[in-house]
Amino acid sequence: MVQRRTVPALALLMLGAGTLAACSSGGDDAGSGGDSATEAAGPVDLRMTVWTASEDHLALFDEIAAEYVEENPDAFSSVTFEAVPFEDYTTTLTTQLAGGNTPDLAWIFESNAPEFVQSGALADIKPTLEGAEGYEFDDILPTALDLWSADEGLYAYPFSNSPFVMFVNTDRIAEAGQDSPAELVESGGWTFDAAREISTATTEQLGGAGLIVRDFNYSLWENLATVWGGWGASPWSEDGTQCTFTEPEMVEAMTWLHEATFADGAIPGPGTNADFFAGDVTMTITQISRASSLDGSFEWDVVPLPEGPAGRQNVIGQAGIGVFENGDNPEVAADFLAHFTSPENAEKLATYFPPPRESLLTAETLVAANPLLSEEQLEAVVIGGITDATTKPAHANFAELQTTVRGELDALWNEGADVEAVLGDVCAAAEPLLQD
Amino acid sequence: MAVLATSLRADRRQRRSAWRRRDAATGLLFVSPAVLGSLAFVIAPLVAVVWYSLHEWNVLAATFTFEGAANYERMLADKALHASLAASGWFSLGLVVLNISLALGLAVLLNQRLPGTTFFRVAFFSPVVVSLVAWTIVWGFLLQVDGGINSALGAVGIDGPNWLRGNVTAMVAVVVVQVFKNVGLNMILFLSALQSVPEEIQEAATLDGAGPWRRFVSITMPMISPTILLVSILTIVGSLETFALIDVLTQGGPGNSTTVLVYYLYRQAFEFNEFGYASAIAVLLFAIVLALTLLQWQTRKRWVFHEV
Numbered sequence: 001m002v003q004r005r006t007v008p009a010l011a012l013l014m015l016g017a018g019t020l021a022a023c024s025s026g027g028d029d030a031g032s033g034g035d036s037a038t039e040a041a042g043p044v045d046l047r048m049t050v051w052t053a054s055e056d057h058l059a060l061f062d063e064i065a066a067e068y069v070e071e072n073p074d075a076f077s078s079v080t081f082e083a084v085p086f087e088d089y090t091t092t093l094t095t096q097l098a099g100g101n102t103p104d105l106a107w108i109f110e111s112n113a114p115e116f117v118q119s120g121a122l123a124d125i126k127p128t129l130e131g132a133e134g135y136e137f138d139d140i141l142p143t144a145l146d147l148w149s150a151d152e153g154l155y156a157y158p159f160s161n162s163p164f165v166m167f168v169n170t171d172r173i174a175e176a177g178q179d180s181p182a183e184l185v186e187s188g189g190w191t192f193d194a195a196r197e198i199s200t201a202t203t204e205q206l207g208g209a210g211l212i213v214r215d216f217n218y219s220l221w222e223n224l225a226t227v228w229g230g231w232g233a234s235p236w237s238e239d240g241t242q243c244t245f246t247e248p249e250m251v252e253a254m255t256w257l258h259e260a261t262f263a264d265g266a267i268p269g270p271g272t273n274a275d276f277f278a279g280d281v282t283m284t285i286t287q288i289s290r291a292s293s294l295d296g297s298f299e300w301d302v303v304p305l306p307e308g309p310a311g312r313q314n315v316i317g318q319a320g321i322g323v324f325e326n327g328d329n330p331e332v333a334a335d336f337l338a339h340f341t342s343p344e345n346a347e348k349l350a351t352y353f354p355p356p357r358e359s360l361l362t363a364e365t366l367v368a369a370n371p372l373l374s375e376e377q378l379e380a381v382v383i384g385g386i387t388d389a390t391t392k393p394a395h396a397n398f399a400e401l402q403t404t405v406r407g408e409l410d411a412l413w414n415e416g417a418d419v420e421a422v423l424g425d426v427c428a429a430a431e432p433l434l435q436d
Numbered sequence: 437m438a439v440l441a442t443s444l445r446a447d448r449r450q451r452r453s454a455w456r457r458r459d460a461a462t463g464l465l466f467v468s469p470a471v472l473g474s475l476a477f478v479i480a481p482l483v484a485v486v487w488y489s490l491h492e493w494n495v496l497a498a499t500f501t502f503e504g505a506a507n508y509e510r511m512l513a514d515k516a517l518h519a520s521l522a523a524s525g526w527f528s529l530g531l532v533v534l535n536i537s538l539a540l541g542l543a544v545l546l547n548q549r550l551p552g553t554t555f556f557r558v559a560f561f562s563p564v565v566v567s568l569v570a571w572t573i574v575w576g577f578l579l580q581v582d583g584g585i586n587s588a589l590g591a592v593g594i595d596g597p598n599w600l601r602g603n604v605t606a607m608v609a610v611v612v613v614q615v616f617k618n619v620g621l622n623m624i625l626f627l628s629a630l631q632s633v634p635e636e637i638q639e640a641a642t643l644d645g646a647g648p649w650r651r652f653v654s655i656t657m658p659m660i661s662p663t664i665l666l667v668s669i670l671t672i673v674g675s676l677e678t679f680a681l682i683d684v685l686t687q688g689g690p691g692n693s694t695t696v697l698v699y700y701l702y703r704q705a706f707e708f709n710e711f712g713y714a715s716a717i718a719v720l721l722f723a724i725v726l727a728l729t730l731l732q733w734q735t736r737k738r739w740v741f742h743e744v
Contacts, residue, residue: 091706098495098711119496218601219687271581271598326498399707403688410690413601 043077044329046336048105048321049093053083057352061340064348068339075332090399097121102324104333108156110318111222113147114240114396117155122322123330124153125337132338136357139343144356147391148320156320157341160353162287163385164226164315166195166305171298172282176202181283181303185380192230192256192306199266199282208280209268211260214290218270218413221406222393226285226315228253230308235393235405241434243427245405246420249310254412255419262415270413287317288354288382291372302373304381314389319353354386361386397433404429482722488715495709507716517717519692520700523607527696528675530611535671536664539619543626544652557627561620568617572684575613576600579685603693606686610694614681618674622667629663630656658741665740669732673725697721 052058058081065079082103084092090112096103108116116122130137140158148156168181178198184190199210216223228234233249236242244250261267268274276284277293285305294300305312321340323333339345346355350365361383363375370378395401408426411417492503511517542560546553563571578584579599586596599609633656641651657664679698682688688695688703695703698721705714 094495094709095706116496121496270601273580403703403707407689407691
């Protein structure tokens, strides 16, 4: 009889404990942050999730953190930089939040910025940054802060601002007897149509592939912003409430892409595998940081994005560092962020991450990070690419929009697709999500 | 004398009762790790998921609000969920029919005393021990428009489709890739069952004039019916839980044609941060698996010849 009573009791105890533990991870997290931060006694350990696993990047972070720990032994004992793989970064981060394992600080990608900013997950760091001694807050480009600001507050520091550029394989272009993109830039003839003609010609003569929007792969359609920007198109209105896939500019841009892919063969179609850095692709639109993948096996050049009918639109990929409101030590974490991104440390970080500080956007500062590029290239392509740039599409409901739009756009990537009809379907599916 | 006998009987009863208690305590001690493990890692999460399914859980805003049956009502109106249920149905149907029939056919073929059968048994079983992700990545390359499959088809004059970009061909592709991954396991189970069919019954039937097909239908199938039940339960449950293959090969596309229920659940939870709604879908998935398993278990009385 003893056992008969004990087993159900144990079961109930386990169920209760499990359920309570599970509930607490979701519900109690909400109010735990601020109080514990102010009540924190003694030096604290901070944790920051990052997507980079580069030893050089992490060594620099550790160096900056060690300085601060040394200067503030009463406030900090350590800062841990937790590297999470790029592919699963946001998923892992939100899973940590769901599990009550909230980091103090985190890198956040631009596409998720509105969702994080508007949810209230991030603390307002503006007062801390503005109040930090010698921080020179006004040096930060206002356009770089747009995505991370709301209601006069700032919810993340735009840590990395990497422009999209065009890498070209000049060996392939010379072999096919085509015009040099660098010369076309000089003469004002560097347009998307010129890039398409060169790509078609090199593919016909040499095989391989012509133009690739890297990482698009008929899935990450948001990377096409580097193309449709030339037509002045965008996926939704500035306030994010109206779908603009059916606007004439977008229809023209998508028609251009469709024809370049299926009529000319300038862009490799879906289901093919081609990599610019392997040497059999004529040109690729990608971020400047990818220059490190070049191994000298072919001659190359880097030029700005081509011009479209609406001129040239510079596009950057941005990442911000935010402080979680529900972390254990939000005030201390904001203080550390002010140190981490101070003018002196921003200059050190500029070795790897183009900064948002105007005073650091010089070829002399950036040349250390990009030894493969000349100062002239950096001036024209990187600094010019960051100035007046837009970021890739972002929305408070981005994850669902990304998946939904991708699903509808799949119909476009067929030879006989009706571009206008497909884009109409995209808007029909996206509208409810934009108005959520 | 009678008093003595009564006393002895009482004493024996007491000793027997003490043994029973000791046996029960020992038994409980042995099963307690499994029971505690099940409670902690099966029952408690199950209860927690049901509890979450009654809430709206915004991970970023850290809010956890009781919503009652709202997530279940949302399921009724969610067309994407209905589409993913249909995709799951097609995927499971294709997988179960193809996997079981192919596994049984291979097992019958490789049960013959012919040269080379050992090689083919190893060849068909080897994908089972290969990493699923590695297997799927290789198939991803083979199924590209200019990949190995279309090159092979081209060699015999057939212009192959862009397998992973067509709604129907993508579903066919994921089913075939999954079948080839796991058919070896079912084949081994069938092979083992076939080898337990008594030879003398087959010989007796042959003497009575039964041909190969008659012997297969009337003797082999009933004799291996418990294994068919086991394989069908495992394959149906496995088909409803297929996730990694879809994630690596098609990401649920093109469109949503290969977005099976478990992939839709993953998206809601980990891409859209809709943990409450995803929990409701998890409950639905659990109910479907449970219902199908119970259905198979109940109908076994009609077609399973004996139980082992």
